[in-house]
Amino acid sequence: MKEDYYEILGIDKNATAAEIKKAYRKKALKYHPDKNPGDKEAEAMFKKAAEAYEVLSNPEKKQRYDQYGHAAFDGAGGFGGGSMNMDDIFSQFGDIFGSAFGGGGFSGFGGFGGGGRARVKGSNLRIRVRLTLEEIANGVEKKVKVRRKVQSEGVTYKTCSTCNGIGQVTRVTNTILGRMQTATTCNTCGGAGEVMDNRPSGADAQGLKVEEETVSIKIPAGVVEGMQLKVGGKGNEAPGKHGVPGDLLVAIEEQEHPTLKREGDNLHYDLYVSIAEAVLGTSKEIDTVTGKVRIKLEEGIQSGKILRLKGKGIPSINGYGQGDLLVHINVWTPKALNKEQREFFEKMIGDENFTPNPEKSDKSFFEKVKDMFS
Structure with missing residues (x-):
């Protein structure tokens, strides 16, 4: 049994023409194929909404439906008969939601221009681009070679x-x-x-040939592994004088940094210091995504302490500030001592300066982990 058209659009029978159109646009945007690629359930809902709107937006059809229900269109064909396709939907209703999808285009079909003619769109191309952490932090422009289909010279x-x-x-x-x-x-x-x-020599059945082109890709700061960027019009061209080229889809791949570890917009750095350096204090040079910086370590710094360098992390891809660089202090304990060194540490056993006496401000390991995830 077919679903009620009013229920599909989420309106009642007293809805005005403006309310019917608004309800359909909301459903069309929600289940639009470009927004739900490969989702068969969303595609089915998209078609159902179009079928409901095709009937309820037409005063004559709406009157027949209100009187006879779906029986009014049994065997009628078209939308009312449930045999519509994507071309029908975009040609008749594309203007309703077209602005939200750059002209109403649907992958593989394209938007419709004047007189109902379809603007055929070429297929998309996909590539992967590997970026260093420094490139991700600062943004970068990459030039890549792409083999794409273009219209052959002389094709008419x-x-x-x-x-x-x-x-x-x-x-x-x-x-x-x-x-x-x-x-x-x-x-x-x-x-x-x-x-x-x-059809020129060397062209395929659609009048296209493969050429290599260098494409410039501007990658903003803050991108993450798996993110996909789109370079409009740099996919395969479409056959015909009125076709539009597909897009180049760029998947981001992040290279592992030798010393820095990324966590969202924050970066982590493990700094190892000797017992002597921890006791006496020192200064150390560490890596950041903008170059090396020198930091000062106070006397008596404890292993496990975390120093936060504000704004030395990765910029937010959404423009909401910049992450921090967290420097984790690790005091390195020697595994082998000579006679003189051993005698020194043996003398220090029991010395009050070497007896552990953590202050309240010294957090435990579990408290530090809790702070990191909060």
């Missing part, structure tokens, strides 16, 4: 004789309710409104 196109350049074919069906007219994508030209007239 002519108007499709099947649809006369419209990109759609109209069918009229006689039903018990009268003559019903539906428009579907032209099978000959795929909705482009044109077919190839002259």
Whole structure:
């Protein structure tokens, strides 16, 4: 049994035309194929919403539906008959949600231009780019070589004789309710409104050939492993004079740094010091993503202490400030001593200066871990 059209859009039978349109746009944006790639359930809901809107937005059809329900359209074909496709949806209702998706484009179909002709979009290309932590922290421009399909020189196109350049074919069906007219994508030209007239040597069946191109990619600071950036128009070109090229999708891969470990926007650095340095205090040079800096360690610094260098981490990809660099102090205990060194430490056993006496401000290991995750 088919779902009620009013329930699909989440409105009641007294809804105005403006409320029906608003409800459909909300559903269309939520389940739009570009927002839910590969999600069959979302695609089905997208079609259901379009079917409901096609009926309820038409006063005559709405009146018949209110009176007879789904039986009013049994065998009628088109949207009311449940046989709509993506081309029908975008050609008839693309203006309702087009602005939210750069013109209403749907992967593989494209947006619709004047007269219903489809703007065929070329396929997307995907690459991976490896970045150092320094490049991630500062942002970088990368130049990569991409092999993409482009239109061959000398290829020409002519108007499709099947649809006369419209990109759609109209069918009229006689039903018990009268003559019903539906428009579907032209099978000959795929909705482009044109077919190839002259195919140059070396071109494929669509008039395309593969060429290598150097593409410049501006990568902002703060990107993370697995993030995907889009370079518009640098994918494969589409056949035809009115086609638009696909996009180049860039997946970010983060190289491991030899001394710095990333945790979100913060960085961690393990600094090892000798017992003598910990007792007497010292200064040490450490790595940061902007170069080396020297930090001062106070006398009697304890192993496990964490020094925070504000603003020395990774910038937020959303522009909300910058992370910190956390320096973890590790006092290195020698594993082998000579006679003189051993005698010295034997004398210090029992000395009050060498007897552990943590202050209240000295947090335990578990408290430090708790602070790190809070």
